[in-house]
Amino acid sequence: KSVEGLPRNSGTHAAGVVIAPKPLIDLVPLQLDEAADIEAGISQERMITTQFDKNQVEELGLLKMDFLGLRTLTVMDDAVHFIQDSTGQTVDLDNIPLEDEAVSRMLCAGDTQGVFQLESAGMTRLVERLAPKSMRDLVPLVALYRPGPLDAGMADKFIEGRKRHHAVESIHPLLDGILADTYGVVLYQEQVMQTASILAGFSLGEADILRRAMGKKKVKDLIAMKTRFVEGAQKLHNVPPEKSEEIFEILLKFAGYGFNKSHSVAYGMVAYQTAYLKAHWPAEYFAALLTSIIGDADKVSWYITVCKDRGIPMLPPDVNASKEGFSVEKGAIRFGLVGIKSVGEGAVREIVRARKEGGPFRDILDFCKRVNYRTLNRRLLENLIKCGAMDSLGAYRSQLLAVYEKTLELGIQQQRDYNSGQIGLFGGDDFAEVNSVPLPKMDEMSRSVRLKNEKELIGFYVTGHPLDGYREALDKLTPLYTLTGDTPAVRDGQFVNVGGIISSTDIKVTKKGDSMAVLALEDFSSRIEVVVFPQAYNEYHTLLREDAVVEVEGRFNVDERGSKIIASRMALLEEGKPPVLSAQARNTRRGNGYGGGANYGNDYSGNREDANIYGFVNENPDAYAASLKPIDTELQNQNGAVLQGCQSHLENHNGNTFNQNGAIAEKTNSLNNDGMSNIRDEQGHIKVPVSAIIELVITPERETEIVTRALIAILQKHHGSTMVFLKLMGSRRRIRLDPRYYVNGQDMALQDELRDLLGDNAFRVKEI
Numbered sequence: 001k002s003v004e005g006l007p008r009n010s011g012t013h014a015a016g017v018v019i020a021p022k023p024l025i026d027l028v029p030l031q032l033d034e035a036a037d038i039e040a041g042i043s044q045e046r047m048i049t050t051q052f053d054k055n056q057v058e059e060l061g062l063l064k065m066d067f068l069g070l071r072t073l074t075v076m077d078d079a080v081h082f083i084q085d086s087t088g089q090t091v092d093l094d095n096i097p098l099e100d101e102a103v104s105r106m107l108c109a110g111d112t113q114g115v116f117q118l119e120s121a122g123m124t125r126l127v128e129r130l131a132p133k134s135m136r137d138l139v140p141l142v143a144l145y146r147p148g149p150l151d152a153g154m155a156d157k158f159i160e161g162r163k164r165h166h167a168v169e170s171i172h173p174l175l176d177g178i179l180a181d182t183y184g185v186v187l188y189q190e191q192v193m194q195t196a197s198i199l200a201g202f203s204l205g206e207a208d209i210l211r212r213a214m215g216k217k218k219v220k221d222l223i224a225m226k227t228r229f230v231e232g233a234q235k236l237h238n239v240p241p242e243k244s245e246e247i248f249e250i251l252l253k254f255a256g257y258g259f260n261k262s263h264s265v266a267y268g269m270v271a272y273q274t275a276y277l278k279a280h281w282p283a284e285y286f287a288a289l290l291t292s293i294i295g296d297a298d299k300v301s302w303y304i305t306v307c308k309d310r311g312i313p314m315l316p317p318d319v320n321a322s323k324e325g326f327s328v329e330k331g332a333i334r335f336g337l338v339g340i341k342s343v344g345e346g347a348v349r350e351i352v353r354a355r356k357e358g359g360p361f362r363d364i365l366d367f368c369k370r371v372n373y374r375t376l377n378r379r380l381l382e383n384l385i386k387c388g389a390m391d392s393l394g395a396y397r398s399q400l401l402a403v404y405e406k407t408l409e410l411g412i413q414q415q416r417d418y419n420s421g422q423i424g425l426f427g428g429d430d431f432a433e434v435n436s437v438p439l440p441k442m443d444e445m446s447r448s449v450r451l452k453n454e455k456e457l458i459g460f461y462v463t464g465h466p467l468d469g470y471r472e473a474l475d476k477l478t479p480l481y482t483l484t485g486d487t488p489a490v491r492d493g494q495f496v497n498v499g500g501i502i503s504s505t506d507i508k509v510t511k512k513g514d515s516m517a518v519l520a521l522e523d524f525s526s527r528i529e530v531v532v533f534p535q536a537y538n539e540y541h542t543l544l545r546e547d548a549v550v551e552v553e554g555r556f557n558v559d560e561r562g563s564k565i566i567a568s569r570m571a572l573l574e575e576g577k578p579p580v581l582s583a584q585a586r587n588t589r590r591g592n593g594y595g596g597g598a599n600y601g602n603d604y605s606g607n608r609e610d611a612n613i614y615g616f617v618n619e620n621p622d623a624y625a626a627s628l629k630p631i632d633t634e635l636q637n638q639n640g641a642v643l644q645g646c647q648s649h650l651e652n653h654n655g656n657t658f659n660q661n662g663a664i665a666e667k668t669n670s671l672n673n674d675g676m677s678n679i680r681d682e683q684g685h686i687k688v689p690v691s692a693i694i695e696l697v698i699t700p701e702r703e704t705e706i707v708t709r710a711l712i713a714i715l716q717k718h719h720g721s722t723m724v725f726l727k728l729m730g731s732r733r734r735i736r737l738d739p740r741y742y743v744n745g746q747d748m749a750l751q752d753e754l755r756d757l758l759g760d761n762a763f764r765v766k767e768i
Contacts, residue, residue: 078288099134102279139268188261200232291325301459316462317389347375368411386453396444469575480526497582529564540570688745700730720744
């Protein structure tokens with residue numbers, strides 16, 4: 001036990017630097033960090049480090065600073081240079097307007113890809129809710145999107161307070177001035193210190209010690225400070241101990257994850273600057289961003305898709321035009337040579353240098369003679385040819401691949417002879433004709449092989465798209481871009497017919513030993529996951545191969561992980577021919593129809609271990625909040641009217657006839673003003689047709705955690721395929737629930753349990 005708690009080995013802080021007014025050797029014991037040479041590969045002199053750790057160094061009174069590198073700063077600097085080169089404009093990021101309409105419009109629309117700190121799905125939703133108008137609005141966003149504030153519901157309170165222009169609730173009147181800028185929410189570490197100072201009489205030094213203790217979770221210090229806080233608040237302002245303890249707990253929950261305000265302002269400023277560059281010079285900004293991640297193929301591929309979606313042309317790599325990283329040419333982005341697989345930075349620098357010195361390369365032999373032979377190898381040359389980077393040399397890729405090895409040998413030999421002085425003996429160096437390599441007469445490699453090579457080596461297609469021959473069929477199907485993003489155009493739970501090429505296939509085995517698959521399906525516009533559960537897998541497993549072009553019919557599903565399709569039927573698409581499945585009648589268009597007629601929800605409510613593989617069952621009530629998706633009530637009503645108006649004289653279950661404009665022609669007494677059915681039988685039950693939705697009205701007094709958990713249990717107990725909406729009267733929101741909380745609408749026991757929990761008039765039904 002004598003060695004427990006003692007350091008086992010020494011390490012070096014990633015960014016910590018100690019600053020002192022005189023040589024450190026006079027103030028603190030030092031050592032040479034031998035581990036740095038071995039682990040970090042540092043070849044220069046070993047780093048000098050303190051033998052004391054960071055806490056002991058601070059206790060001695062020395063200044064310890066953390067200097068962190070930020071890739072985004074390089075991105076912004078590169079973007080400014082790209083703007084200068086392509087437009088002649090000089091951008092001073094320190095003097096840009098901090099309230100810009102284009103930036104606000106972009107962020108409010110959720111267009112946050114590539115914006116520093118704002119591009120995650122959760123942060124994007126928060127940005128859309130907050131609707132920032134200026135840089136000032138981004139400052140609290142950085143502090144709000146942290147585990148502490150999110151868990152405590154501070155983000156909701158802040159946004160609601162911002163809408164009302166005052167705090168939703170006051171923690172204590174004495175703190176209203178401190179928390180006015182953040183609408184009653186404790187958001188910054190400075191507010192923790194001010195609260196302790198004003199409410200409990202702490203000096204600012206003591207308040208800073210409290211902040212540190214909270215951040216480091218120093219239990220002993222916190223117990224003593226809590227007593228001091230409670231006693232001080234009661235003595236100075238007669239605050240009841242219960243209230244001061246409540247305030248202390250609020251501070252404690254926040255402080256472990258809190259930012260200081262200067263940190264938030266700095267991050268908010270960088271976020272705004274990147275948004276400003278993206279809004280006004282998107283090609284230049286994304287070229288700089290792509291260059292910064294050029295070694296990450298997955299990220300490069302994703303941002304190329306983002307650029308294409310924004311209408312920014314992507315030019316292929318070219319040894320006669322490309323630079324090391326991505327560059328801008330007349331509003332388009334040119335792919336950087338370093339982004340090609342197995343093409344190193346050293347080789348690219350030599351390619352660019354040779355081109356600058358001698359002009360564009362004339363042919364492959366000219367390339368091999370002029371680029372430093374020490375950086376050339378067979379793999380590099382092969383990949384340059386396969387991805388299309390040598391297409392500007394005027395030959396087929398197949399021809400270049402047939403001669404590149406011989407050409408490389410000739411080019412290297414001539415460079416060696418020239419360097420050794422042998423060429424000078426013959427009075428000149430014009431060996432181009434003697435050493436020229438004739439190209440064989442042969443056809444170009446097949447289009448499918450070219451496209452596959454391009455996708456493999458640079459992450460996107462250059463000379464076309466493997467789906468070009470299927471455009472007619474795909475035009476008749478749902479585009480994938482309408483299903484992706486945070487605001488898909490298709491209703492959750494709706495059946496869709498989509499098509500595309502299978503880019504990846506992941507076969508899984510359920511706990512029961514059945515096979516299923518998770519596919520990546522791509523069309524011209526986007527990419528989406530397709531889940532093929534065992535029942536569908538058994539029928540269509542022969543189609544589940546990479547590069548197969550297929551049509552998929554299934555139920556669209558959205559949860560906290562994103563969008564996906566639950567496949568029910570599949571078929572191969574043929575070039576120049578229309579899709580097959582969309583022209584056929586589905587067994588059931590509404591409610592039932594999973595896997596050849598079985599109900600998706602009910603089918604997997606009894607087979608949850610299979611569904612749970614991909615997260616379609618979640619028994620944790622805490623996930624409930626994450627499954628709620630706010631929607632626009634008016635939009636839903638409008639969509640419902642459109643659906644009704646597309647068919648003439650539909651008749652609902654109570655005999656009401658709808659005309660072609662979706663208006664009710666007669667017998668309107670069975671529906672209330674919202675179009676909800678309120679006709680009940682003798683037992684107080686409402687008939688729920690298969691094609692209906694259920695709306696549950698939650699009164700303000702029932703918007704509590706206890707009722708929420710009880711509601712979750714009821715919905716999961718009666719799981720089915722009928723869509724459920726919540727109408728929250730207190731917070732004035734209408735929410736669509738995740739499919740895991742859909743119910744069996746024909747189960748009358750469900751209505752009885754909901755009536756007991758929510759009241760007599762909470763259960764409502766509407767035709768869709």
